[in-house]
Amino acid sequence: MSASGDDRSVEASIVARLRAAGCVDPEAEAAFVRRHLHTAHDVEHAVAARVRGMPLEQAVGAAEFAGVTVAVADGVFVPRARAAAVVEVAAREHPGARVVVDLGCGAGALAAAMAARLPGAEIHAVDIDPAAVVVARCNAWRHGFTPHHGSWWDGLPTNLRGRIDLAVAYLPHVPSGQVRLLPPDHRAHEPRRTVDGGPDGLAPLRTVLGEADAWLAPEGRLVTLLTREQARTAGGRIAGGDDEDAVVVFDRAAVRR
Template sequence: MTSAHRQFDRSAVVTRLRAAGCVFAEDEADLLIDAADSPGRLADLVDRRAAGLPLEHLLGWAEFCGLRVGVDPGVFVPRARTALLVSAAAATTRPGGAVLDLCCGSGAAALVLAGRLAPRWLAAADVDPAAVACARRNLAHLGVPVYQGDLFDAVPPAWRGRLDLVVANAPYVPTEAVPLLPPEARLHEAPVALDGGRDGLAVLCRVARGAVEWLAPGGHLAVEVSRRQVDAYRSVLTGLGLVPSVVHDEDLDATAVLARRPG
């Protein structure tokens, strides 16, 4: 037991979190106690968590693929299911390629891919200024540039047609379903990171059209979708001349779509 756990009443914290509906109240209590340096600080953290603030925003980090990724308030929290997207993307690309993380949020995917692929060029981009600032801090020690702008518009034009891998964890929730998301997401994450338009594919279709121009021959696009969107998105990719494949993980309840540019 750590000194922090001896100082604070863990059982009271667990009870409060469980009453607020936190499914993993014991684990969350331990994390909040470790993050607090005084009883007053702990009380504040517990109050804010009970009010619905995301645990990751309170801690300032999220665990993703075995790494601790900094997450600022308002920034999209990397989901465990996105580990499938990153793994599937890495499997398509040889080490030393040119890699772009679009809609990067905190930069979590780029952070993992840097270790797995050792790219000769790696960059990230997002339209949200808060996400860009967060990703820049997470990736600064690797010297990875993070660009702010709308999808490929943010990327230096010299890389058009030269990318071996584009990973895009773009928003894919249909607009009418956004109000049905858990409060942690819809109230505390940027809407631009969640809302995928009428059918959820508006941003992903733009990503696919851009990938046709920005991928090198033989390069791959990798995105995350819901299972019910697979057929529609596969048709979009095929219509653009890309060659799609689908990976699904039942345990993670995750679906990734890969698309290769022929050549």
Template sequence: MPASPSSGDFAASREAASSSRDFAASPSTRTSVIAALRAAGCVFAEDEADLLLDAARTADELAALVDRRVAGLPLELVVGWAEFRGLRVTVEPGVFVPRRRTEFLVEQALAQAPGARVVVDLCCGSGAVGAALADALGPVELHAADIDPAAVRCARRNLAAAGGRVYTGDLFDALPGTLRGRVDILAANVPYVPTGEVGLLPAEARDHEPLTALDGGADGLDIARRVAAEAPRWLAPGGCLLTETSERQAPAAVEAFTRAGLTARLAVCEERYAQVVIGVA
């Protein structure tokens, strides 16, 4: 997203604001913010302006937030949180921002295992999926893991209230062995963008999110296959593995689940362009 000339106009106008309450309540300030965002290409400029105004405590802070957004930083990283299934999930620079379509994965997990007691959020990123599952299920034994230390730090903040334990490491290697054969829900929001297509992603993802959270190998299914192959050793009887994929990859992903010995099916939400593969032990 290119810088906008309007951002300079807004920065100048902030001098008229004497306090956070004054500028937050000023219609002219909101109008200036909207103009800066719209000129920078933000489709939902009005909604974003309200979030930035709410996040800022001073006029200078508001100007800094607007400048960061105009420069192309994802809105969630600018304000420091993302909404996910009604929760405010903390996100930090260098951590994958949870997508609203991934709420469909959570919904499918809850429908498949409404009485789950042991939950694992693999490739957890910010921990949004684990947090949403724990919020819906009530008290659970919650574990999460990610290979990226920045994601682990962020997930620990988001899962602390649910008593979640978060580990650093490569997939199942990060988990305690005592979980083998006990997991009711294994949610694995694995990276699934083919390596050759990472460069085609929107700049907000390509430039500001970790490659390890995006790149799924030559056909995008390298990590999904690894997870599916090992999942049966970790799932409880009747436990389920869920992962997100693309429409094009879905048949091969279902095949990988089946080859691993899971009873596999595909769930689709056309409204959110979401494809979730579900495998039951």
């Protein structure tokens, strides 16, 4: 069905407002708004929030990630397309995984995408930020995973100890000194804790690896995304990525203390 004249003029007006606000790809953003919002009121609310500087996904309340759509909200980390590589590598590494966890889940995008790829698996997600857990709860109901509130492994039910086949984690890994270089809209609408990984960006990973031995199953593994440079320092096995990012796999055998 072709778009009506009214549709085209609504679209053109959204594009013009987004362009005037400095959005880099206003056509793609307008199409995203129209894909997810279907009343004039919702569209207006989202475009106004975007024009004021809110990240697009938070303004719309939805993010597209690795083939699934998840709810997002102001103050909760927006899933990044680059982290989809973690999901692809994890599902390829262990297609028979029975127990999967998403550490630092934010809205739960990785958990939702893993649920779509491993429909028989028991999937848990954990975050320290209560606001993230509230959003993850909405996504959990729709996508089929169980959210928890707490710090890394400690937030998970103790009956998962030694049983986790796959831990996927898009951890905070921006070196503290580089956080100020992130796009201003994200800095204003995502808590610093979602991105700041300490002096070299690897502090959360070190904490998580320190306890991984107790939680992963004998053949279990942790899959994460780092910069290429960080991956050289962190060790682990590089199993995917691109020129900038590396998907790094830590086998339980390699993290045993």
